[in-house]
Amino acid sequence: MSRPSPRASIHAHRMPPMTDWRRVLIVGGSAIGLIAATAIGAAVAMTGGGSGGGGADGAEPTAGPSTVAATTASPAPSPSPTEAASSAAPAGDGRCDRASAAGPEVVVTEVDANVIGAGGEGDTDPLPAALAATPDGRSWLAWDGADDRIHLARLDCGDAIDGDPFDVEGVDLQDVIADSGGVTVLLTRDGDCGDGPLCGGESSPCRTMHMVRFDNAGGQVWDRQVTNLDGDRSGYDDGARFVWWYQHHGRLASNGTDTAAYFGVAVTVANGGCVDIHQGDRMQVVDSDGNLADHPDAFAVGCSHSWTTRIAWNADRDEFGMVCATDNQCRIAVPAYTTVAAGECDGSLFGGDLVAVGDGYWTAWSQGGRARLEHFTDGPSDATVDTGADAAHPHLVAYGGDLLLAWESGDGMSAQVRDAGTGEAAGDPFDIGVPDHDYQAFKAYPDGSAAYPAAGDGTIRIARVMPPA
Known part of the structure; x- marks a missing residue:
């Protein structure tokens, strides 16, 4: 799937359904100035920092039981090179004991889930599913449900659902990460656009990005907004950082104590008596208590325009490393900005x-x-x-x-x-x-294996590349 030219993307980037096409043409007035939003992104980044995100807590739903529970073995596709049987038994230390082989072997396990299906693969389309490894080699699986809820379930060593799944309020799933104490999911929720006024065009829903933490029993521990809308700041207010129709997929990383979210964000900028909406990215760090951390790697806005935000914790460097794809000099870059690799704005970067x-x-x-x-x-x-x-x-x-x-x-x-x-x-x-799926991710496991969740019609197939010998 090719992408439209990134420089044109601020106007027509991964268009919504045709019935909504007029809504995406917002930005009038200084819309052409969006092409210069790279400068705004860089300028805003200079004033970023962990406190740039702001927090806005609200009443949170109580996690409830889901009807999704059954796990079934999948029919084996024609394997290459080999499809091995997975060891579902833990080792003596309680860690998963998966069989290794001299060459890569693939095991596919199918679980029932009321997932939305593979859907579109655009950078504004809902992400169907995400997977997280636990320190003992088990998993947490998250999926975007057909019931307009985000669902989570624990998986055992054989990648079958273990226990009752539960759900949480959310519009779009972004990512999930786990540790021995529980799981944290990154998702969007409905927010308030306010009155604007916009400098041109029509409106599109304004949303917030949240990290939500659960313990291993499915009890919610905390909820932290990592955009900055609150009772005093709506999406169409100057200085807002929120989720609009623009590219907003995000990823999580953890240093063992803090969890970082790096994601695409809408950037509201005053233009006389109205506001323009630009696009960039944002990284915020949340501590183990659910509070925004004043972390040196965090920023309010980094790359602009930005897509494919990627993040990893590097223990040797004691940092959250990040790269974006950006039309600022058309490159893969460390925000904001150091060039990693030079590219071209031909729609395929x-x-x-x-x-x-x-x-x-x-x-x-x-x-x-x-x-x-x-x-x-x-x-x-x-x-x-x-x-x-x-x-x-x-x-x-x-x-x-x-x-x-x-x-x-x-x-x-x-x-x-x-x-x-x-x-x-x-x-x-x-x-x-x-x-x-363009925007889904493989996740690495402590036994050396790697796994990927592929959503279908009412099922998710966990494809695991077994540990190397």
């Missing part, structure tokens, strides 16, 4: 995923439908690898001591192990028999 390795990072990205890997530390790439994969939307994840690169291939996916030191191929490509 896409940032894949970010993996911390030692004191640096590997990121996957694509241009012209060709996947590349870049290694960097503080910014500029120090190693570029043309993977040879024809991929418009590559995925990258830690896999044992190496990396796993994956991409769409026909009705399924292809993947290849890559050396974590050089980025070079460490084996032949192999098939993963589930459909790809």
Whole structure:
């Protein structure tokens, strides 16, 4: 799937259904100034910081039981190279004991879920599902339900639902992350646009972005807004940072205590007696008590315009590392801004995923439908690898001591192990028999495996690449 030109994207970026097309043409007056929003993003970033997000707590729903519970083994797709049986039993220490093999082996497990289905794959379309690993090798699965709720369920070592799923109020699912004490989900909710007035065009719903924390029993622990709407600031007020129709997918990362959210955001800027709405990205850090942290890596607005926001905790560098794809000089960049890799604004620039390795990072990205890997530390790439994969939307994840690169291939996916030191191929490509989604992510597990949730009609198929030998 190709994307429209990023520079034109502020006006026509991943258009909503045709019935809503007029709403996305907002920005009149100084709409042309949106092309210069890169300067605004950089300027705002200079005044960012952890406190830039503001918090707005409201009455939260009580988590309730869901009717989704059954788990069934999936029919095995034609495997390549091999499909192995998963060990569903924990080891003596309670950790998952999954079988390893000399070469990559794929296990696909199907679970029942009232998920919305694969849906569209645009950068403003709802994300169907997300997966999180726990320290003992089990999982939390989150999905966007057909009942307009976000659902969460624990998975056992065999990737079957363990216990009763529960749900939480939310419009769009973004990501999920877990630790031994529970799970944190990133999602959007309905917000208030206020009166504006806009400098031109028609309105679109204004939403807020939240991190919501649950314990292992499904009890809500805290809820923290990471945009900045509150009783005194609506979406169409100068200085608002909220979720509009613009690209807003986000990702989570944790340092073991704090959790960081990096996501696309709408940026409201006064223009005389009206406001224009720009697009950028935002990173906020929340501590273990659910409070916004004054963290040195956080910012109010970073890249602008921005899509494919990616984040990873790097313990060796004691930092949350980030990259965006941006039409500010058309590049993959560390916000805001240090160039990692130079690209072109031809409609095909896409940032894949970010993996911390030692004191640096590997990121996957694509241009012209060709996947590349870049290694960097503080910014500029120090190693570029043309993977040879024809991929418009590559995925990258830690896999044992190496990396796993994956991409769409026909009705399924292809993947290849890559050396974590050089980025070079460490084996032949192999098939993963589930459909790809541009914006979903593989997650790494402590046993060295990696897993991906593929949404279908009433089911989610967990595709697990078993641990390497």
